[in-house]
Amino acid sequence: MTARDTDWDGVRLHVVTGKGGTGKTTVAAALALALAHGGRKVLLIEAEGRQGIARLFDRPPLPYEERKIAIGPGSGGGSGGGGDVFALAIDPEGALLDYLQMFYGMRSAGRALTRLGMVDFATTIAPGLSDVLVTGKATEATRRRATPSRTDKYVYDAVVMDAPPTGRIARFLNVSTEVSGLAKVGPIRSHADSVANVIRSPQTAVHFVSTLEEMPVQETLDGIAELNEVKGMQVGGIMINMARPAVLPREELKKEPDIAALASSLARAGLRSADSLAGALAAELDEHARHVELTDRRRAELTAAGQPMYELRLCTGGIDLAALHGLAAQLREQGAA
Amino acid sequence: MTPENPRLDVDRIIDDRRARIIVCCGSGGVGKTTTAAAIGLRAAERGRQVCVLTVDPARRLAQSMGLTSLDNTPRRVDGVSVEAGGSMHAMMLDMKRTFDEVVEAHADPARAAQILANPFYQALSSSFAGTQEYMAMEKLGQLRTSGEWDLIVVDTPPSRSALDFLDAPERLGRFLDGRLIKLLLTPAKATRPFTKVLNAGFSVVTGTLTKILGAQVLRDAQTFVTAFDTMFGGFRERAEATYRLLQAPGTSFLVVAAPEPDALREASYFVERLDEERMPLAGLVLNRVHRPTATRLSAARSLAAAETLEPMPNGSSAAESSQPPSQLPEPAPADVVAAAALRLHAARMNLGEREQRVAVTFTSAYPAVPILEVPALPEDVHDLAGLRRVGELLADEP
Ligand SMILES: Nc1ncnc2c1ncn2[C@@H]1O[C@H](COP(=O)(O)OP(=O)(O)OP(=O)(O)O)[C@@H](O)[C@H]1O
Ligand SMILES: Nc1ncnc2c1ncn2[C@@H]1O[C@H](COP(=O)(O)OP(=O)(O)OP(=O)(O)O)[C@@H](O)[C@H]1O
Ligand SMILES: [Mg+2]
Ligand SMILES: [Mg+2]
Numbered sequence: 188m189t190a191r192d193t194d195w196d197g198v199r200l201h202v203v204t205g206k207g208g209t210g211k212t213t214v215a216a217a218l219a220l221a222l223a224h225g226g227r228k229v230l231l232i233e234a235e236g237r238q239g240i241a242r243l244f245d246r247p248p249l250p251y252e253e254r255k256i257a258i259g260p261g262s263g264g265g266s267g268g269g270g271d272v273f274a275l276a277i278d279p280e281g282a283l284l285d286y287l288q289m290f291y292g293m294r295s296a297g298r299a300l301t302r303l304g305m306v307d308f309a310t311t312i313a314p315g316l317s318d319v320l321v322t323g324k325a326t327e328a329t330r331r332r333a334t335p336s337r338t339d340k341y342v343y344d345a346v347v348m349d350a351p352p353t354g355r356i357a358r359f360l361n362v363s364t365e366v367s368g369l370a371k372v373g374p375i376r377s378h379a380d381s382v383a384n385v386i387r388s389p390q391t392a393v394h395f396v397s398t399l400e401e402m403p404v405q406e407t408l409d410g411i412a413e414l415n416e417v418k419g420m421q422v423g424g425i426m427i428n429m430a431r432p433a434v435l436p437r438e439e440l441k442k443e444p445d446i447a448a449l450a451s452s453l454a455r456a457g458l459r460s461a462d463s464l465a466g467a468l469a470a471e472l473d474e475h476a477r478h479v480e481l482t483d484r485r486r487a488e489l490t491a492a493g494q495p496m497y498e499l500r501l502c503t504g505g506i507d508l509a510a511l512h513g514l515a516a517q518l519r520e521q522g523a524a
Numbered sequence: 525m526t527p528e529n530p531r532l533d534v535d536r537i538i539d540d541r542r543a544r545i546i547v548c549c550g551s552g553g554v555g556k557t558t559t560a561a562a563i564g565l566r567a568a569e570r571g572r573q574v575c576v577l578t579v580d581p582a583r584r585l586a587q588s589m590g591l592t593s594l595d596n597t598p599r600r601v602d603g604v605s606v607e608a609g610g611s612m613h614a615m616m617l618d619m620k621r622t623f624d625e626v627v628e629a630h631a632d633p634a635r636a637a638q639i640l641a642n643p644f645y646q647a648l649s650s651s652f653a654g655t656q657e658y659m660a661m662e663k664l665g666q667l668r669t670s671g672e673w674d675l676i677v678v679d680t681p682p683s684r685s686a687l688d689f690l691d692a693p694e695r696l697g698r699f700l701d702g703r704l705i706k707l708l709l710t711p712a713k714a715t716r717p718f719t720k721v722l723n724a725g726f727s728v729v730t731g732t733l734t735k736i737l738g739a740q741v742l743r744d745a746q747t748f749v750t751a752f753d754t755m756f757g758g759f760r761e762r763a764e765a766t767y768r769l770l771q772a773p774g775t776s777f778l779v780v781a782a783p784e785p786d787a788l789r790e791a792s793y794f795v796e797r798l799d800e801e802r803m804p805l806a807g808l809v810l811n812r813v814h815r816p817t818a819t820r821l822s823a824a825r826s827l828a829a830a831e832t833l834e835p836m837p838n839g840s841s842a843a844e845s846s847q848p849p850s851q852l853p854e855p856a857p858a859d860v861v862a863a864a865a866l867r868l869h870a871a872r873m874n875l876g877e878r879e880q881r882v883a884v885t886f887t888s889a890y891p892a893v894p895i896l897e898v899p900a901l902p903e904d905v906h907d908l909a910g911l912r913r914v915g916e917l918l919a920d921e922p
Binding site for chain 2: 206207208237287291293296297300315355358374400401402405434435439444445448449451452453455456457458460464467468469470471472474475477478481503
């Protein structure tokens with residue numbers, strides 16, 4: 188335990204969604220790293236079975252098995268150093284076999300079903316079913332204790348799930364009424380209900396990753412509104428990803444660039460053809476100013492959603508382990524973990 | 525930047541009356557919808573009778589084309605110049621509705637009603653991972669057979685992989701043809717001869733399904749499959765006909781990509797696939813390319829000059845670092861602005877170079893593919909003026 192409070196101290200299951208390509212996998216991994224400080228143990232779950240986490244950590248494809256994938260930042264202050272990040276890639280097939288084993292002790296029947304195309308059936312015609320199985324696995328890991336005793340400590344201090352994109356998140360978390368029609372009764376229904384109990388509890392928060400672009404912002408706002416409709420559902424933070432910092436203070440950017448002054452500065456810095464250069468650089472600066480203005484508007488739109496916001500800078504060199512740790516540090520500094 | 529590759533000539537394609545279908549493909553978020561709408565507008569203003577089929581357009585862009593409701597029929601777009609005798613219609617795909625219409629067209633009213641009410645059908649038609657692609661193809665087929673337009677520009681659904689557009693219909697077909705479906709059909713068709721093995725398999729399946737889902741769900745599934753069975757053939761035939769349409773001479777594919785490794789990797793998969801399928805590739809649109817204006821000034825030179833004007837202990841810009849460099853003499857305000865402009869320029873040069881390197885990995889592998897670069901505009905494209913501008917850029921007009 189650390190002395191410092193974070194914005195999500197009571198949360199043990201962090202669901203990370205956002206428009207496709209905005210950085211869900213990257214931010215989920217950074218959040219897992221950020222949470223794995225001071226000896227804490229964190230599980231990072233990939234829900235769509237696309238092996239994005241393995242690729243991100245430069246590993247061979249992950250099996251359906253919880254494996255240590257990274258260590259968190261060292262605490263430096265005596266509390267045991269960095270924690271561990273485990274990873275699990277859930278695919279519907281593995282989740283189904285797991286479910287059959289766990290509830291009915293019938294793994295071999297499950298295999299027969301796989302051969303007969305049952306899994307295809309589940310994922311294709313009844314996507315709600317496979318979602319319940321996947322979220323079920325995540326909630327199971329969240330609630331798992333070292334021994335069955337209700338008082339024993341949890342195996343994982345936190346679970347982070349790289350979830351499907353915004354357009355599918357409500358359905359995925361089984362909060363959309365549409366899906367409940369599929370399984371009105373029966374064991375899967377009660378399983379779904381118990382999963383929903385975890386998901387719609389203060390233990391779970393759904394974070395939204397967004398870039399400061401039109402469609403991701405719109406999808407984030409729509410997604411938040413959709414989840415806010417659901418009783419018990421906790422919308423988490425908005426992680427603005429790939430943010431580009433402004434090169435000058437806002438009031439400076441608002442001014443028309445003074446080309447003559449720019450030219451004389453450039454000349455003083457020893458640059459040739461300072462006059463024509465000044466015109467070109469002023470045009471670039473102007474474009475930047477317009478971009479900053481636009482992204483400020485987008486940021487204000489996101490602010491209106493009333494959720495805590497965090498900003499993660501664009502890593503111009505791309506994402507590697509060092510960059511992930513950098514993003515994790517930004518999340519920690521801003522209190523997200 | 526790409527001297528080896530031929531330049532993609534969009535005007536030549538849209539001015540050729542034999543061109544009847546243009547399909548814009550690419551991975552998620554690269555600009556497929558924008559490109560499709562911009563090409564549609566340009567073609568209309570050059571005299572073609574155009575219909576643009578969009579999937580999930582950004583809200584403001586949809587509004588600018590007059591698409592305020594998802595009513596699944598092409599609407600005339602106002603504000604399009606008709607001087608050349610052309611016209612533009614646009615529509616947003618409503619996949620569920622398209623699917624419903626296909627069901628209604630293929631089954632008698634009683635059976636259609638039974639299918640539409642079935643929970644499995646509802647799940648399939650609103651959330652199956654390939655339904656949107658399948659229905660985009662279906663709609664394209666409908667628009668083409670209606671004969672009302674002489675050019676149809678098709679946007680493809682947002683998907684991680686461009687290949688999904690070609691694969692999804694087949695996947696749906698394969699599913700509907702699958703073994704499990706056949707098994708589910710057996711009780712309803714007791715006359716069908718089945719082997720012992722399949723029957724044994726069937727009882728395992730039904731037994732387990734009942735256990736997991738409850739008997740009602742299984743009954744729903746069987747009802748659905750039985751009711752749907754008569755239509756399978758029709759579905760597959762239609763999908764195959766549309767697929768053939770994509771191979772026909774009047775069709776061309778435009779692959780859209782951003783100058784990023786993932787997007788270009790997807791683009792190259794797609795280019796290869798088109799070749800295998802003998803589907804005509806018109807070229808690659810490399811969208812949202814960053815071009816610095818002052819290309820003579822290198823990133824390194826620019827950074828060094830910035831450092832002279834405004835020394836930074838950690839090399840980052842003033843807005844980024846938390847503490848002001850107090851130990852250094854305060855630079856003149858004009859120098860601060862100049863240093864910021866120089867650092868900005870350096871970042872742009874680096875970005876431009878990185879994009880070039882990424883683009884070269886594609887062009888060197890596919891030197892014959894025509895390419896066109898569209899610069900990143902400072903604002904997103906949300907009105908007809910913006911689309912017209914992208915159209916000009918696509919035609920390589922300054
Ligand atoms: N802060 C960042 N700086 C630079 N690049 C980033 C950043 N965040 C993400 N990226 C890059 O953006 C791309 C998309 O990121 P990522 O795969 O995490 O997104 P995603 O939302 O999980 O995508 P998908 O919807 O395909 O699952 C990747 O190439 C990733 O390396
Ligand atoms: N050349 C450009 N310059 C600036 N913005 C652009 C450019 N091209 C597209 N955009 C913007 O990028 C965003 C994504 O574009 P668009 O919706 O066309 O992509 P898409 O490939 O259809 O995405 P999806 O896969 O989500 O359907 C839009 O906000 C659009 O306005
Ligand atoms: Mg991902
Ligand atoms: Mg689109």
